[in-house]
Amino acid sequence: MNWKLFIARRIYKSNEGGRKVSKPAVRIATAGIAIGLAVMIISVSVVIGFKHQVRNKVVGMGGDIIVSSIDGAQLYQMTPIVGNDSLMDIINRIPEISHTQRYSVKPGMIMTSDNFQGMMLKGVAQEYDRTFLQKHLLEGEIPTFTDSAASNRVLVSRSVADKLSLKVGDKLYTYYIENNIRARRLTVSGIYQTNFSYFDDLFLITDLYTVNRLNGWKPEQVGGIEITVKDYSQLTQANDCIRSSINDQTDRYGEIYCSRTSEEIYPQIFDWLNLLDINIWVILILMTGVAGFTMISGLLIIILERTNMIGVLKALGADNASIRKIFLSLSVFLIGRGMIWGNIIGISVCLIQYYFHPFRLDPATYYVSTVPIELHIGWYLLINIGTLLISVSMLIAPSYLISHIHPAKSIRFE
Incomplete structure (x- = not known):
């Protein structure tokens, strides 16, 4: 059995070891992942739904392409x-x-x-x-x-x-x-x-x-x-x-015959819709950054509180790379837990809005009477995969703090 994964799982199942500092820090980091992922799922669902509904109304009263005289x-x-x-x-x-x-x-x-x-x-x-x-x-x-x-x-x-x-x-x-x-x-x-x-x-x-x-x-x-x-x-x-x-x-x-797309006929509407893509990228980057940095702070606190354990492992012959894998594996478990809650919250809000429409809008301003939602499993999978990969990647550099911990000093560390 992979002993690094075994230790990471034991630490995770031990309720963060009951440590007074790491326990709330890890909970905050997990909550950051959950909230960030939920916001990303809701934002993408709303923006895609809004774009499609407005586009469908534009082409619904006309067409995707218009053929007329030049x-x-x-x-x-x-x-x-x-x-x-x-x-x-x-x-x-x-x-x-x-x-x-x-x-x-x-x-x-x-x-x-x-x-x-x-x-x-x-x-x-x-x-x-x-x-x-x-x-x-x-x-x-x-x-x-x-x-x-x-x-x-x-x-x-x-x-x-x-x-x-x-x-x-x-x-x-x-x-x-x-x-x-x-x-x-x-x-x-x-x-x-x-x-x-x-x-x-x-x-x-x-x-x-x-x-x-x-x-x-x-x-x-x-x-x-x-x-x-x-x-x-x-x-x-x-x-x-x-x-x-x-x-x-x-x-x-x-x-003379001439054909034009709806995007060429109504450029102001479609340019406005394209601006929404910039907004969604800003939200994705900000939420991923917030989730990643909260996870970094949680990992650093866990490492500092596990300094004694790190010294013991080094004394037993474990190298820095193996110990880093332990803490990165632990981080994946914590990120995964946050992502599960994030998916539950985000998709639940989307489903409630999709079927019951509790959040309404002024149609004179937004062209729709309720906040539009489009459920898209493919986008949800991409958001989850991207969040996991980016969050773990952001933790690689902080994990090198382990290489500065010396066994002789860390075993006596309190």
Whole structure:
């Protein structure tokens, strides 16, 4: 049997030997490991969850990639492109693409008897993926939208409904100003809420036919095509494939096709999300450093209180390297105990928030109503492995204090 591991285990099981100084010091060091690991697990879960939820809301109301005219840099007033079946087939043949859908937009204004508000009327066709809207639908229903008939029905957001005192079944009058004023009366069929003010404060959803008629476009023309990729990590690759297939090509009306990713369309949002990565690295480094330094202080106190034992082992022929292994093994046991408690605390907090949502946020500021949590076993394993390796590595240098302990003096040490 490995005698160094045997001694380390005996010291660990002896409740730190009942020493008056080392016992509280080791408990503090173990608590430092547990708290640091718990904070890292919670921080990573919250940041990953927040990034994914905000990203999903951005692409949920649009798409991972948008194909429009090269002049359509502004999503609110764009030049139409021909979005026929042949173009859709070219895009759908790309392996990374999972779904395509056409859309058009028209800026206008909603007016009631005592209030008014600017808005964007977005038209979608029968291939529109309802999953996102269905998830965020609060009242009413999502009507069947087509590109061949006017439904005269519209989905409005909760914020718009509250400002204009609208409810399901109400009639609302919308106005569109170009050379002259055009009006459309629409019926509220449903109310949604994404908590993403960028969309909730602006967009009304109706059929593609109505919006194209308001724009005065041909039946084959659309404002753009929203594209969803199978794997978000392949976003750039998918966009490159689309660009190689259709970019710089013109439709029958002379408009040039252009594809852009959601990150290129909303750079301010994704740059803000990328800044969160810096925050999480700062937290990981600080927590690992705190845990490591508390463990260093605990190890030094244990070594000093075990000076007599170290002298006896040296007198019996043990070398410095073997004795260092004893104390490093003991440190691994203590770190492991702290990590077990850290995992229990961190994962328990994440599970409570994930299922019961006790911690809430202001959606007007954070775009989500509760603190988002994403459970990710892979990240938890990496955090645990990294914490263990870094903490043990930080203890190697302090363990060399053992080489300065002389047997003759240390045996008499009290």
